[in-house]
Amino acid sequence: MAEPVRREFIRQSDMVNYENSYYVRQRFWLDFEAVRAKVAEAAGAAPDEIALTRGATEALQLLIGGYNKLKSGDAVLYADLDYDSMQYAMNALKARRGVDVVKFDVPEPATRQAVLGAYARAFDANPKTRLLLLTHVSNRTGLVMPIAEIVRMAKVKGIDTVVDAAHSWGQLDFKVGELEADFVGFNLHKWIGAPLGVGFLYIRKDRLADIDRDMGDEEFPETDIRSRVHTGTVNFAAVLTVPAAIALHQEIGAAAKQARLRYLRDYWVSRVRAFRDIEILTPDEVGLYSAITSFRLAGKTSKSDNDAVVAKLRDGYKVLTVRRAGVAKGQCIRVTPALYTEEADLDRLVEALAVVRRPSEEV
Template sequence: MVISRRQMVAGLGGLAATLAPRASASALPPIAPPVVPAGVAPGLLARDEGFWRTVAQQYRVSPDFVNLENGYYGIMPEPVRQAYHRNVDYLNEQNSYLLRTTYKARADQVRQRIATVLGVLAEEIALTRGGTEALQNLIAGYRRLRPGDAVMYTDLDYHSMQYSMNWLRGRRGVSVERMAVPEPATRQASLDAYAKALRDHPRVRLLLLSHMNNRTGLVLPVREIVEMARERNVDVIVDAAHSWGQLDFTMGDLDADFAGFSLHKWMGAPLGSGFLYIRKGRLADIDLAYADETYPAGDIRSRVQSGTLDVAPVLTVDTALDFHDTLGAEVKQARLRFLRDRWVHQVRDLPNVEILTPEEPAMYGTITAFRIAGRVSEADNVALTTQLFERYRIFTVRRGGPVKGDCVRVTPALFTSQADVDLLAVAVRDLARRFRR
């Protein structure tokens, strides 16, 4: 029997009382921003469902399903959404006058704001239309490769970045090496795997490294891997599209020379916003974008050429960072890890359920994937996501790429309630029984 989300939550007794109310698609009245109570440890605040209900009220979320697929992009909180609409109207009204007068100064203010939060210099930041464009520009523009060199990525790296690394084969005359991140993943096993791969492939000169991958949510010890790569004269481009805004870190914690970031994922900025980072002193190692002469070669903005772009997302980044600062990275990280732990710890005893992130806190955030033992094909996992939605009204997504087979990715968000992830745990237990081989 197919049951509605409301019926299922009601059947869970006391869980229904903790379910955060969902905002309808109608206009919401002004809501006071959440105030983080002074002196409360982030770990304790993460469990305060009353506080997180006030945070959830900042979001317009469909009442028709439980959205646990927030890895694609992040819903804008209301202050950001409203600012974005104002900026769209402002851009449409001012037109070329805005673009030719005040926009560049405002974009530079956004760069400075990003740099401050990330702990870098504004001159090390160039705005892009997202993490994909940022990383493509870094990969395609990396100019230290010579014919006969090699580049490397893993099975868990983002598919578009894998394609860009493959493209270097014809672009730079290099070979492309692919390694597998071990399952089960641990910090030491990951470090050992990278050390072995770099040792076994001494011609590698460029490594793509996902801080948090989009398939399983595994967080790698970037700083240590960057260090071992440097010892072998290997440069690293870090994909931080999923980690920034979800985890509490600055660029100094990664110690990488090149990185790409998204602003429309965990920072909650509008779609079409991101940036790339190039450490001061390394700019010459990335080509000008299409030999563009809009900016001088010594300006990082010469490494991006997006044409006439929609500047409304850029103009809204300040508001998104304001909302991020209202909560703080440490508080966000604690809540998102708490939501992950709450459902995972209710199903990890099941012998046929495999959780693809380890229990080491430094190695996960909120993104976590699971699979049912033996159900490793694309069809198997599409069937699982279909059952989750049709029986429980829970929206998730199937992911491929992990070395031992496909999986289902689960991604709670700041508006997700304890009851939402408790419902997921009930659903996973049910599906583990139904899909047992």
């Protein structure tokens, strides 16, 4: 959280703690609905097209698990760069819905045409596919998928798409309609900067019937999107702080945030690409990257290889990176600058990589 948001979270926590059950029973749900309306407006959706959740994982699990148009013998499809928890949810459809689950690999190195070609081939090879999981910004490599193009390709084949936008809204400048997808899960506690534990799901208004009510929810009518989420008690203060996070996001400007994050990414990547023994997995092609970029040392594809590099960068140079598994060609290391990251921080990263990559400095 940015400092203004953190202060608001403390203020709201104090208020909820002081007013306690009276507030929750008398006023919270009015405030909750005001927050939902604010989120919808910012995302470019109607209020009755979104429901607040505890994060993108919960939102996407509800969309995937609740999708009711599958029948035995159908297939569902996802890629190696999709998030682990969402892969699990897709895998669970085999037992739950009687479908075949198909996984394929996104090409590396990625280009727009290579990515589109990979999805086209996957569709052609699996003509019984009826549901696709598609990640807007991969948490593994930072690859930004050409979502609208893939969604259009899928629709031609009679395939519905659930889009994982956990990392994209706030990192990229877009409205939900631009994705052209009917089902999308979002985080508010990542690049929007709200407190931990808040997100939302989007279901286009005319597709609500295709997602089941959550565990048969009866708090809301079947025609109300809020029946697709039954979280129970939420973190009231976290929800109440969301408008402050959105206000700051809008004050900075989505386009300005996107430009800043891409600048910071380009600042270090442009220099590290000169190191022939470091593979940059995220392309420089316009529209296919934002803040997140991953790399691996040539030939270093195992968990132990990448854990050792992460430890060296952290303990030797005070640079925090994250090992990422699940990439078809081997594990890698993710670098994620934030808005407050400075060029000097990235200078230290580049200097560290110049040393860590050398055979004499094997880790």
